[in-house]
Each structure stands twice: as structure tokens, then as C-alpha cells.
Amino acid sequence: MKKKSTQGLNRREFLKTSALAIGAAAAPAIVRDAFAATRDRVTVYTSSFAESLHPYKHSSSPIYGQWQHIFEPLVEYNYKRKDYDGVLAESWQFDGKRWTFKLRKGIKFQDGTPFTSKDVAFSIERMKDEKGGSLQGSNFKDVTEVQTPDDLTAVFVTKTPIAVFLDRLENRFMLSKAAVEKYGADWEQHPVGTGPYRFVSYQRGGNLVFTRNDDYWGGKAPIKEIVFRKVTEDAARIAALEAGQCDFINNVPVHEVARLDRHPRVKIDKIEGLRMFFLAFNMAHKPFDNKLVRQAASYAVDANSIVKNIFEGIGYANQGPVGANVVGADPKLKRYPYDPKKARELLASAGYPSGCDIQLYTSPGRYPKDVEVCQVVGAQMAKAGFRVELISQEWAIFWETTGVNGGKLPFYYIGRGNLTDADILYDQYFRTGTTKRTNYSNPEFDKLIDEEQKAPDMKKRTAIMQQAGKILMDEAVFIPLYNLADLYGLAKNITWKIRPDEKVLAWDMAVK
């Protein structure tokens, strides 16, 4: 009897202590959350969060943005100028099989050691070392050597001339050779770079904290500390922003925009995103081998109506084969107008007077409102005589050799992210043999892509890609739909320069 009561007491004691412990652990969190955005600290709740601090583990653009607080690349794409800016590199020169980079003088790592061409050569070696966890090696497979004639010159020697080499240096961050060698296997836990912020702490799936690097070569950023926290659930991010627990969130769903915009302490910022959505035909499959059928389908789909009704008007219908901001876009091109009657006629002249049965494939949940979009597409195409069966597949089955990349899907809804240059899409989807995604083959088109990839001058490249784009539109090899907006929610006292690449960078922000 006595024993029993002691046990009860113990349990009660235990509960009491654990309650106290939990309370104690939660208290600092509550106090911190009570802060609004200040110059001292901005808290970002993000759906994309760095899975490690190894900057060569392949990742998405928003995660590059997090790493970029510590590490810097040689060059960076400037979306306004549509060309590259030097970051660690001051100038560069393309000369046959050699790319020569002059580095900026007087740059120091956060541990005080100088940044030199040796660090560049070392970093590229690490990127090529795929056993060491790098997934970026393919960018440098043609690089035979990185020469370092002096501390401020790095020369990349390549097997063949590569005009588009700057693109491969995008998001390729420079490590400190000295620091990596000092920490050895443990270097990931001690990231040292040249960036405007220093590393403070990181918990996988928790917080990632950076503090300002006051010795930064490019001048002091206005915000002292930035905290990234992983919150994948949309509703949780929104609730936290509304409650003032965080100052900044990414990926606001379109249907929440109107409501959040009315919130007294919150504003919405948006920019045309770099992901382009489209409907792709695989031309190895009937009936899409027939150009008339593809044109009929192009007339049958009303992208403007989808943007207006499904995405609340927050989107940008494509006029040509790529979005207006993409290098190689042609302002003269127009999309096929919505004309179900014309579509029906074309379908009849293609040999399908009583319509035809097709399947539209999608992977639900991969993209915003994908199933809704496909249902609307199905209904629109039905007016032109297509009988559309909608088939949903798991992403792995949809995307791998069982699906798109095996050339198995005749017609599918897809988005191509990070599309800054038309070449990315044209080469990957439509050049003979690059992938099986569309099985399009046109020697004339292939020749243009070859030419464009070797052209050293941006103007010339653009002109060639515009020619290529016109062929794609005439042949109706796919149905371009729209780019969506990247939507951010932020506290009203923050001003920031929004970027189209999904990166959230502390030095783009200021707090009033």
C-alpha cells in the first residue's frame, strides 16, 4: 500500500518537473517571438530550408539564397540587366578554351585570411569531387584544369570552347581552403566564406541563424541578424506572420493574398516567377505526331482564363514559347488565340471529324492547383472535340523513365523552374536526343540551338533563339501556359528588393 502511494507521488513529481522544464524551454521562444521586425533581427519562416550546410549538395534556388549569406560566387546573374555581374570576380575574358577571371583585390574571409585564386581552384576541385557529396560536378566536367598564375587570377581551361560558362558558375560558392583543411571532416559545421553574413547556428529542420559580417568588403548590410526557420505548412506560416511571430514568409498561396493584404501589419509582395508552366506533347505518340492536332489543341486551351479564374489573376500568361522576361523571348510572337471553333475545324481536317480521345497526365500536389488546372484544360478542350481523360500519377512514376523521361506520356502538365534563358527549355525539351520528354526532332531547329550555344555575343544568341522560338510556335510543339507569381508576405515595416529567383537575402531588406 505504502509502496503504491510513493509511486503515485513520484509520478506526480515527475509530471510537475517536466511541466516546469517544458515551460522553461518555451519561455525564451515566447519572448523572442514577441519581437516585431527590427534592425537587429528579421525572422523568416520558409518552406524551403537548407538540409545541410554543404554548399555543393545540389539544391533549389531558395536554399542557395540561404547559403549565399555566408558564401559568395564568382559571378551572379543580374535579372534586370539580363547579364552577369561580378561578385568575387572583377572581370573576365573568354578566349577559345580559356576563361580568365580577375579577382577583386583585398577580399578577406570571415576568419581574416585573404581570398585568393588558390581558393577558387580548391573550391572547383571540391565541386568536382562527387564522392565528397557534391552534386554540382557536371557543370565542370569539361574543365580540365584551373590555373592560378597569381593570387588574383584564375584561369579555367576547358576541353572545348564553352560560351555559356558563366551560367555554370551561377550559385557555385567559394570556400576557404585554409578553413576546410583546418576543420577537416568537420568543416560543414564551421562554414567560412567571404559573404556579408557570418554563420551563427544551424539545426536541421530548425533554425538557421546568420549575423552581419561587419568587415564585409561590399559594405555593411542594414539588418544585423537574420533567422530562417523551416515551416512547411502554408497555413502555419501565414498564421505566424499574422500573429507577428515572424516577419517574413515565402510561398503565400494565391487564395490567401486578398485576405492578407487587408491585414493591418502585413503586406504582400509579388514578382513574376521563373517557373514556366506548359502542356507538353510527346510527338512519338498518336495523335500528337500530327501538327494539325497540336495546333487544334493550342487553339482549344485558354491560358488567360486559367490565370484569371484559378490563380485569381495573379499570373502571367505566356505570349510566346517563353515568358517575356526570359533571354531569347520574342516580343513579336503571339500565342494561339482561344478559338474552339477553329480548333474543331483543324481537328476535323487532321482526320478526327468526330473528335478524339486523349489522356492528360499530371502529378497532383506538385504544382499549385495542378489538378484544378488540368480539369479546366480538359473542359476547355472538350469544347473543341477532344475527349480528355485526366490521369494522376505519383511524382516518381510521372517523372522518371516510367513517365516523362522515358517518353511514355503523350500529353502532360509540367513546370520548368529557374527558366532565365530560353536555351534551357529548348535544349532540354526540343533538341533531338537531349531527353525523351517530347521526342521532337527537327534538324533545322537543332542547328539553331548548336549555333546559339556557341555564339559569344548575347545579342546574336538572342536573335538565333528568337528564330528557334518561332519554329516551336509554328509547329505547335507544346502549349505554353503561364508563369505564376512568387508571393511573399512581410511585415509592413520591412522594405526589400524582391528577386525573381526565390532567394530571400538579408541585404536586400531594410527595416523602417
Next chain:
Amino acid sequence: MRRFRHFKVFVGGLILIALVVCGLAAPLLAPFDPQEQSLEARLQPPSWAGGAASAHWLGTDNLGRDIFSRIIYGSRISLLVGATTVLLAGLMGCFLGAIAGYFGDGVDEVVAKVTEIFLAFPFLLLAIALMAFLGQGVINIILALMMSRWVQYCRVVRGEVLSLKEREFVTAAKALGGKDFYILLRHVAPNTLPSVTVVATFAMAVVIISEASLSFLGLGVPASIPTWGSMLSEGRSYMSRAPWLTIFPGMAIFVTVFGINLLGDGLRDLFDPKLQRQ
């Protein structure tokens, strides 16, 4: 007490009958084509709640489809999947349970191990795994739910048969020269029916919920077929703006499952000899 039991069976049965009528007479009852989209008329509230101008009794969804018609058509899938699964899983489970219980020994061991393997998986997880493997489709969903649902029948029937086979009437049948399967079919099986009926009604409720869950996760039937689960899933992003997208299909699931459970509960009480004697 007894009157209350009848009441449960009555109300539950009525709900089930209403469901069957909805499913069978869907084209007659539904005022609109459930697939017809009208993007201009999307997210209209129910006609009796602010949507006065709208002809849609329960409003329209995110693509401008009539919610009332979709709920009526959605009952077809619930009913079809529910009834077929319960029947097929029942046949499979009862058969295996009966031979396991009756013959015992080796057969029993094998069946017991197989049921344990199936029971080791959480029911819905097994169904999700099977759906991911098989792909979408009405037949696939029935198969997936059946594979994860037959075990309950098997266990109940096995237990019943174990006790029934020791009873005098079975011994008598054996003494009269009855063959095993004859005895199983004529003398043992009919006596398991009350328990099987109760298991079946509860199974039906679970299956309807599971189908809705799978459709909610996008693993159910193709998007072109309206189901309550997929209606919930599509409507959930509009919860704050257009709650009727989720409230009505949610209520449909709730009322149906409640009704079937009520029926099962009532039947169990009716069949229970202990309660009957009171």
C-alpha cells in the same frame, strides 16, 4: 431499451436507403451535370445563404460546378466502393476464417500468420501503399480496401467457427455422415451470419471513410469522377473564403457514416442473445 434498438436500426437503415436511392437515381435527382464547369460562376454561395441570384442550392465550387449535384453523384462512388468492398472482403475473409477455424492445425497456422502480417500494417497505410502501387481507379481502390479489410471478417468468423464446431448439432451432422464442406456451408456458416452482418456494417462505414481519405490524398478515383473525399480536398484551400465547398461534402460523409454505424450498432444489439433475454 428494445424500442431504442429498433429506432437505431430504423434511422440507420433509412439513411442507408436514402444513400442507395441517391446513388441509383443520381441522373434524375441532380439538377445539373456534376462535371459542367462555369468559371464565371465559381465560388457562389448557397442560394439560401446570400447567393440569392444563384440557381445552385448548395452553391458552386472552385470551378463553378454545382455542389449539390456533385454530392449526389459522389454518393455513387461511396456506395459502389463501400458495398463492393464489404462484399468481396467479406467473401474472402469468411472463407479463410471458416476453413481456418473448422480444420484447425496447419490451415489455421497459415491463415493466422497471413492475417497477422496484414494486421501489422495500419489499415490506411496499407491502402495508401497499394494505391500508390496500383494507380488510380475505382477497381484499384476496391482492391486496395479489400486487401486491407478482409482480416476483420477472417478473425471474427474463425472465432465463431471454433466454438460452433464443438456444438452438438455439428457433431450430430458429422455422425450422420455429413461431409466437411456440407457441414460448414449448411450448419456452421448460417450461424456466423449475425456477427458477419455486424462486422460488415461497421466495415462499410470504415471503407467509405477510407475511400474519402484516399480521394482526399489524391490517391482515389480519377479527378473526373466526383467523390466526397476529393471535393473536401479541392475545397480545403478555400475554407476561409467559401466554406460551403467543404461543409456539405463533409456533412454527407458524416451523415452516411453515422447512419451506417447506427445501423450496425442496432443490429448488434438485436442479434445479441444476452440483450434479447432482458
